[in-house]
Amino acid sequence: MKKRKKIVTTALASILSASLVFSSVQAKNIFDDLNEVIENIMTQIDSKEYTLLQKVLNRTDDSLIGSGGDTAVEGIDKYIFIGDSRTEDLRDINSDSNCIFQCLSSMGYSWMVNTAFPAVDSQVTSGTAVIILMGVNDVYNINNYISAINEKAAVWTERGANVYFASVGPVDHDDYVTDSEVVDFNATMHKNLTNADFIDLYGYLKGNGYKTVDGLHYDSATSQKILSYLKKEIGSSTGGGSTGSGNKVWWSSENRESALLTYQMTNWTAFTGMGVTLYSDSKITAKISEDLKPYVKKMEDAASKYGFSTYKELFKAIAEYRHIPGDPDIFRIVDTGLNPYKDEEPGKMPQITSNESIDIAAKLFASCIRAANFPAVNDTKKLKAVLQGFEFENEGYIIFCDYIYTLENAEEYASRLCDGKLRTNEEEIRSKGKYDYRDQKFPDKVLKYYSVIDINNGNLSGSAQQLLTEAMGSWPSNMDEHRKAVIEKGVSLYGKVTYSMDQRLQPSMDNPRYLDCSSFVGWSFYYAGIKDVLPHWTTGNFVDGSSFRSISHDELIPGDVGLKNTIASGGSNHVGIYLGKSASGQDVWLHCTTSEGFSGVHINTYGNFRIFYCHKSFVDNPGDGILGG
Structure with a gap:
């Protein structure tokens, strides 16, 4: 057991050092320090937790396996x-x-x-x-x-x-x-x-x-x-095997990905020996209407019961799209092949309850998530495959499409299930696809109610990270993805630039060490792909009307900009990027200035912005519904 724990310790430390941010580990060689941390954990965790570690890492990189009989690779004979x-x-x-x-x-x-x-x-x-x-x-x-x-x-x-x-x-x-x-x-x-x-x-x-x-x-x-x-x-198509002896260890890139995803979905902070803090960089939300909110607890309980809590917001988004206000059958199971009363006589079919609707949908959703090998929550392409498999009531589609949804492969799969029967109604063809089987355009209709926002916040201070997390919680699900890109670029400069009007954009525009407020905002827009906003702009450029339109405070959406006034420039004015609302309802801003004891990029509840502007290219419609990734 001791040697097996050492293997697990080394493998886990490798994964952690490659994929996570630890608040309490600041070292020259992060792998060595993580190895020490995990060794400590392994001495404290109970047998149940160790079993979970084994499950996560039961497919181990050969480079992590030492020589000798106890760990040699063995074939099947x-x-x-x-x-x-x-x-x-x-x-x-x-x-x-x-x-x-x-x-x-x-x-x-x-x-x-x-x-x-x-x-x-x-x-x-x-x-x-x-x-x-x-x-x-x-x-x-x-x-x-x-x-x-x-x-x-x-x-x-x-x-x-x-x-x-x-x-x-x-x-x-x-x-x-x-x-x-x-x-x-x-x-x-x-x-x-x-x-x-x-x-x-x-x-x-x-x-x-x-x-x-x-x-x-x-x-x-x-x-x-x-x-x-x-x-x-x-692991063998011939029936033969190697002559090695010892415990089985087998590997493929697919198994590596599966192990990493299993790791990412594990609540390691609940382990008795985990003495470090793991930062979460994603904010996942579903846009839920008021009439669906009474069912949220039931949906979350079902997600926990069937093992897909990580994806509960996507599950809710399906309900938001499918439900009819006032009908307890929130997933419209009555219209599917999963209707438990479909063989009842017309007029005698019982009403499907909310509990039945949620449970039936949860079972199907769980099977689709598993078939897709637990995709990342911001992997739009794979999540679309999950959603289309759900709509087809058949996780086999997910394997068929090789985990990537396209309208073409959805229509091909539908044609097989309906023997090639074509729709004749033009509106149905436009809305659901050309074959007379379910909705081949289902994923995009659901994703407009689903949002995953990823921000790499590893450089942020504790207070800045807290404010950013709170602000992200207020982001609307239909927010233009370019807004998020602007914020992402701005946050990437946190702790990396110093405020200076005289040396701004030095030593180079691509990798500045010095910025003032307007060059910081201009840089964030420009490197987010919005090329009509330039890094060398001054505050006056934001109000001249060529790229931005004026909006009221009530119209603010994250990614908009705020200024103190319209007439001053230089040190008499200031500009920042709106991030959203704090938990207490205050405006949170991303801006470059000298205050609070340091000079550089700040995330705080700055209160002196009085006029507000939105870039003319922002289109706040549902689109893909996914803002991360």
Whole structure:
């Protein structure tokens, strides 16, 4: 255990030093100091927290693994498949002598525990991959499956084996199980299996195509595809393996990204040994109407229940777009294939409650987030894929589009689901896309209610950072992204320039060390891409009418500018960039001046601006809805 903790410590320190800002670590070699910090944490955290660290870093860079038997990379020399009749189909097309099949038609949980596990137990050794493909015959045994697989996987892993659970594949039609039940089953297994790796076979088949012979069982070509996919996911397509010994360590760039994203979504500050402060650089908000606010707590609870709290604002944004005021079915489940009462007689269909609507939507949203490998909250392209998968009620789209939404691939996917049926109503075509299946233009309609704003505030003082965070909380979701870019450029100079009228823009315009108030504002606009505002401007240029229009105080939006007066220049006037409101309702400004004990860029509640201007290029409409990234 001690050596394993050292590996985790080193890996975690590497990730932290590359991606985070620590308020209490100021050192020449941040890696060495972080390594010491994490060593301290590792001695204090309990077993549950250590397990989480293992999960985050269970795919480790080879450069972090020392030589020797305890950490050498090991290949797979034997595959054991445990399953039902679908696994029998895999057995029938298999030609690899390294594959062992323990499978029987119509079997479920009891057979797995009482027959299959004992039958293969003696064959599970170091270098063995155990693949479990169970559940389609008794999805109701979900809790029993979770307990049994976690327990047995822990035993087999200690022997040096690798244990996998392959999600139940899609069902076209069957008398005993529905595809929606399969989706729920897979989502719950994925969330709760702690000792076995999860392979998303369902998502793979949805995205790459499959055929059934009877609605449940796959044809030979699909079975061959499944067998090849499972081996590839495990790390070998030939069935052979290396001759190394020791614990499994495997790696790919995709796994690195997944580990980092898992790290980013973990509340490390809750750990008992975490004695440092981690700064958050994002402000995430959903624009919620008054009639939806009574449901916010329920939506946040559902996000926590299904494991996507990081994305709860995006979930709320979907509700904001879909809901009809006064209708408790805030996600309009009644209009979807997920309607639990869709088979009821017309006129006798019960009203879908808010609890039902939120729970059904949350399950689907969680599966889409997982299928997209937990994208960054400001990754517009991947979030669009999540939203379109939600609209299609099928996370398979996310795999199909390779995690990037375009109208073209959404229409192609829709055409497959409706057998190419085209819409005939011109308004529907314009609004929803040309194929007669759901809304292929769904993402942009939701994102106008969603905003993620990223500011690199690592150089800010504590008080400046607090004010900036408070101000960002007041930013409207439909704010022009160029406004944010202006602020971002201005904040980037915090602590890097000194106020001076005589030496402004020295030693160079690209990398100034000295600025006055007007050159600071001009520089921020110019380097944000607004080229008609120049770094060498004086205060008079902001009021001459060529680039800015006059606005009232009530019209201020972050990114607008304020001045003391219209007639003076030089030291008799002053200009700054509006950031928003503080928690107490005061105006917060970004400006360059000499005050509060230092000379340079300030973030404070300066109160002497009396006239205000907006750049003529700013267009404050919904647009993409994403302001970060």
